[in-house]
Amino acid sequence: MNTTQQKPFPLWVDFHCHLDLYPDHKAIITECELARVATLAVTTTPKAWQRNCELAMNSPFVRVGLGLHPQLVSEREGEVALLERYLPSARYVGEIGLDASPRFYRSFEAQERVFTRILHACVEQGGKILSIHSVRTAAKVLDHLEKTNLLENCQAILHWFTGTAAEARRAVELGCYFSVNEEMMRSAKHRKLIGSLPLNRLLTETDGPFVQSKGTAVRPFDVHRAVHEIALLHCISNEVAASVILGNLKSLVTTGGSA
Ligand code: MN
Numbered sequence: 001m002n003t004t005q006q007k008p009f010p011l012w013v014d015f016h017c018h019l020d021l022y023p024d025h026k027a028i029i030t031e032c033e034l035a036r037v038a039t040l041a042v043t044t045t046p047k048a049w050q051r052n053c054e055l056a057m058n059s060p061f062v063r064v065g066l067g068l069h070p071q072l073v074s075e076r077e078g079e080v081a082l083l084e085r086y087l088p089s090a091r092y093v094g095e096i097g098l099d100a101s102p103r104f105y106r107s108f109e110a111q112e113r114v115f116t117r118i119l120h121a122c123v124e125q126g127g128k129i130l131s132i133h134s135v136r137t138a139a140k141v142l143d144h145l146e147k148t149n150l151l152e153n154c155q156a157i158l159h160w161f162t163g164t165a166a167e168a169r170r171a172v173e174l175g176c177y178f179s180v181n182e183e184m185m186r187s188a189k190h191r192k193l194i195g196s197l198p199l200n201r202l203l204t205e206t207d208g209p210f211v212q213s214k215g216t217a218v219r220p221f222d223v224h225r226a227v228h229e230i231a232l233l234h235c236i237s238n239e240v241a242a243s244v245i246l247g248n249l250k251s252l253v254t255t256g257g258s259a
Contacts, residue, residue, distance in 0.1 A: 070107075070114075132159060135162065
């Protein structure tokens with residue numbers, strides 16, 4: 001018997017979702033497969049890495065990011081050593097980044113220590129694809145990407161980017177991608193920004209379960225709503241938007257190194 005098995009191809013992209021923070025982690029992985037959503041399961045602590053990898057091991061659509069969330073750095077700075085230990089086996093890194101909002105500003109110096117240490121380790125190994133948080137710190141994040149030369153051999157995706165138009169231009173010039181979610185689209189200012197970003201740098205995300213719609217956490221298959229909003233903002237059809245985003249994921253993954 002010789003049956004040719006076709007590799008299933010994705011229809012949608014959710015490039016930033018916290019699958020392990022839903023009460024039904026296993027079921028949501030199955031949902032990603034049924035709805036054919038190429039999903040990046042970001043994590044907030046490296047302690048979650050192994051379990052996430054185990055659950056996603058046989059999934060054609062779910063990839064896991066090795067992360068240490070900036071909002072957790074005040075209590076978990078020491079875990080950066082664990083992140084470095086797992087890093088050689090991780091192609092995707094996230095959620096990482098900086099957060100200068102009032103609640104987290106006290107740990108800002110520690111956040112910068114952790115973030116630069118992770119960026120240096122990524123450049124040293126090359127081929128990494130990073131999902132980066134940059135609340136009130138877009139310029140700082142870009143400074144660190146530049147200083148560490150991260151984009152010479154890795155790729156950076158700015159998740160839920162809320163910087164200025166000038167910062168967005170700088171990010172585009174540096175080679176960054178942007179993953180946008182439906183919550184961002186509720187702000188006129190962010191809609192305008194997303195409409196101004198080059199289509200070939202856009203990806204979609206849900207940031208579930210943090211983003212809610214009608215009182216319930218959004219799930220990866222809801223990502224079509226972000227695709228629809230991108231289509232509206234860029235005056236293209238939903239089908240074209242969906243295929244552009246899939247194409248962007250493909251080029252991101254193929255130029256992201258072969259690690
Ligand atoms: Mn997140």
